[in-house]
Amino acid sequence: xxxxxxxxxxxxxxxxxxxxxxxxxxxxxxxxxxxxxxxxxxxxxxxxxxxxxxxxxxxxxxxxxxxxxxxxxxxxxxxxxxxxxxxxxxxxxxxxxxxxxxxxxxxxxxxxxxxxxxxxxxxxxxxxxxxxxxxxxxxxxxxxxxxxxxxxxxxxxxxxxxxxxxxxxxxxxxxxxxxxxxxxxxxxxxxxxxxxxxxxxxxxxxxxxxxxxxxxxxxxxxxxxxxxxxxxxxxxxxxxxxxxxxxxxxxxxxxxxxxxxxxxxxxxxxxxxxxxxxxxxxxxxxxxxxxxxxxxxxxxxxxxxxxxxxxxxxxxxxxxxxxxxxxxxxxxxxxxxxxxxxxxxxxxxxxxxxxxxxxxxxxxxxxxxxxxxxxxxxxxxxxxxxxxx
Ligand code: UD1
Numbered sequence: 327x328x329x330x331x332x333x334x335x336x337x338x339x340x341x342x343x344x345x346x347x348x349x350x351x352x353x354x355x356x357x358x359x360x361x362x363x364x365x366x367x368x369x370x371x372x373x374x375x376x377x378x379x380x381x382x383x384x385x386x387x388x389x390x391x392x393x394x395x396x397x398x399x400x401x402x403x404x405x406x407x408x409x410x411x412x413x414x415x416x417x418x419x420x421x422x423x424x425x426x427x428x429x430x431x432x433x434x435x436x437x438x439x440x441x442x443x444x445x446x447x448x449x450x451x452x453x454x455x456x457x458x459x460x461x462x463x464x465x466x467x468x469x470x471x472x473x474x475x476x477x478x479x480x481x482x483x484x485x486x487x488x489x490x491x492x493x494x495x496x497x498x499x500x501x502x503x504x505x506x507x508x509x510x511x512x513x514x515x516x517x518x519x520x521x522x523x524x525x526x527x528x529x530x531x532x533x534x535x536x537x538x539x540x541x542x543x544x545x546x547x548x549x550x551x552x553x554x555x556x557x558x559x560x561x562x563x564x565x566x567x568x569x570x571x572x573x574x575x576x577x578x579x580x581x582x583x584x585x586x587x588x589x590x591x592x593x594x595x596x597x598x599x600x601x602x603x604x605x606x607x608x609x610x611x612x613x614x615x616x617x618x619x620x621x622x623x624x625x626x627x628x629x630x631x632x633x634x635x636x637x638x639x640x641x642x643x644x645x646x647x648x649x650x651x652x653x654x655x656x657x658x659x660x661x662x663x664x665x666x667x668x669x670x671x672x673x674x675x676x677x678x679x680x681x682x683x684x685x686x687x688x689x690x691x692x693x694x695x696x697x698x699x700x701x702x703x704x705x706x707x708x709x710x711x712x713x714x715x
Contacts, residue, residue, distance in 0.1 A: 327697065328356045330414040330433075334364030334389075334401070334425025336374060337498070337620045340601060341420040341443060343378035344500035344686035352690060358412065362401045362425040363388040367565060373600040377508075378501060394424060394455055401428035409436055416698055419463065420444055420497070422456040422619075430463045439698040443497060443689060445470035446477025447619075447640035453535070456619075457640070468698045471689050473497075473623075474643040474678055494688040495680030498620055499627050502605060503683035512606035514599070517582035518560070519589045525557045525612045526590065527664070532564035533617040536635060536655055543570055546635065547577065549657035550593050550615075553664050557612060558590040562599045571595060613667055615660070622650045627681060629674045631667045635660065647678040 329349060333342045342359070349357040361383035365371045375382065385408060389400040401424070409417070409432060417433035419426045420443040430440045445464050449457050464470060464481060472478055473496040481491055520526065529550060537543050550559050563571060571577055579595045582603075599607065605624065608614055614625050614632045622641050625632035626648025634652045644650035649672045653663045680688075 327354055327416065327694070328358065328412065328414040329416045329418055329693070330358045330360060330409065330412060331418040331420075332360045332362060332405070332425065332429040333383075333420065334362035334429075335421075335423040336365055336370055337618075338421050338423060338425065339371070339374040339378060339380060340501045340620065341497045343380050344497050344504060345418065345420070345443065345689065346380060347504075348686040348690045352694065354694065355690070358414065359383045359385075360405070360408065360429075361386040362405070362429070363390055364397060364401070364423060364425045366390055367598075369598040369600070370565065377601040378505065389425075397424045398428040401425055402432045405429060405432045406436070409433060409438060414438060416441055416693065418443065419467075422447070422459045422463070424455070424459065427459040427463050430466055434466045434468075439468040440466065441469040441471065441689075441693065441698060442467040443471045444473055446472045446481040446491075447474075448476075448480045449638045449640040451638050455534075460640070469693070469696075471685075471692075473681075473685070474641065476642050492688070492692050493680065494692070495682060495685035496623060496678075497685045497689070498623055499677070499681045500683050500686050501601075502624055502627055505602065505605070509602040509605040509609070512602050514582065514603040514606050515610070518580070518596075518607075521589075524589070527553070527557055527559045527613040527615065528608050528611045529559055529561040529593075529614075530564070530616045530618050530621060531561075531635065532567060533636065536617050537564075537567045537570055540570065540574065542655060543567075544574055545657045546655055546660065547571075547574065547593070549660040552657075552661050554592045556665065556668065559593045560590060560596060560607065560611075561593055562596045562604065562607075564598060612671075613664060615664065622648070623681075625649055626674065627677050631671050633660070633663055633667060643678040647675055649674050 331342055333339055349355045363386050387404040416439050418441045419429050433440050442463050451457055470491050472493045478493055531537055577593050577595050609628050611630055614630055617635050622644040626644045632650040635655045637654050639652050653659055
């Protein structure tokens with residue numbers, strides 16, 4: 327069974343790591359990996375491949391950055407001839423980034439069955455680009471693998487055939503558990519000059535709604551500055567946010583490795599961290615403030631308090647079972663909720679159902695047991711196809 331797995335952005339790489347390892351354990355599967363090139367900097371891509379021991383991709387489409395339409399269209403344009411020549415039995419996509427949508431759409435129009443891992447999550451906020459990607463990808467996929475119960479309800483409500491749905495758990499948590507021996511040995515604490523019990527908070531921000539409008543970002547930064555009177559705040563910065571921060575200009579930057587000389591104080595910006603350093607740093611934090619989806623899930627399992635700086639979450643299980651609270655981006659509320667959480671940390675009520683490190687195993691078993699069939703394979707060869715240079 328030839329399965330083409332397609333990944334393009336940081337959180338995709340975390341999700342495909344356990345899936346790829348699991349597929350490689352089965353002689354009856356020929357796994358092929360395509361990187362779309364949506365993320366391309368060494369710290370956003372190569373570092374994740376080495377941290378997560380993912381083999382180099384067979385093909386890199388090299389699409390790079392662009393508007394949503396351009397990025398999506400470029401993936402489709404470059405992927406189509408490759409899928410035609412590979413003619414796989416299945417295309418596997420993960421998550422909700424532009425590469426996910428573009429790959430699913432390309433495959434399904436060629437009549438190749440699509441499996442979507444992390445299907446059914448809904449923020450019910452269509453201003454989020456990811457929400458559009460989720461809705462469309464789920465609507466056209468043939469097999470949908472779900473990480474939490476809310477996804478099942480969402481998809482049934484949308485009229486998706488329940489035969490296609492499989493609640494299997496969370497591959498991101500597989501990665502967290504499988505790589506624990508490695509992230510526990512991360513040298514990030516030493517490199518940042520953090521003592522074993524030094525209190526600190528971690529912040530990550532990259533959603534357009536928080537970082538694209540200078541006043542919104544400035545308000546959040548002011549809240550973080552105020553909070554940093556209580557404990558240092560470490561802020562690994564996504565490349566799209568760096569130019570904005572440099573323009574606003576009142577944050578300090580630190581190169582890991584300086585730690586021996588300078589203990590972090592205030593709000594300290596760092597270049598993006600690799601997977602192992604990032605999980606290690608979060609695992610000992612007193613508090614994480616984020617607008618990332620994956621980090622809400624990872625803090626749930628790490629038992630670290632998480633405040634989500636958004637108006638909604640597509641991962642409600644992190645609130646009902648985890649340590650997450652969704653608090654929006656109002657600066658006064660950020661400070662109040664953070665101080666309250668530091669004083670009264672939430673008690674995690676155990677991991678959500680099936681978040682046990684075995685999601686990839688379940689997914690691959692299901693794929694082998696029920697070989698998905700999409701529209702007739704003939705479409706791959708009979709569609710008229712004109713290649714533009
Ligand atoms: C994408 C996903 C988002 C996910 C995030 C994880 C979409 C719509 N968004 O957002 O869901 O949470 O990845 O990080 O797919 N850039 C670089 N180097 C890189 C990659 C990006 O400098 O390697 C910069 C470029 O200026 C680029 C910008 O970041 O224009 C945005 O990158 P893009 O991939 O479009 O979206 P993300 O914000 O990373």
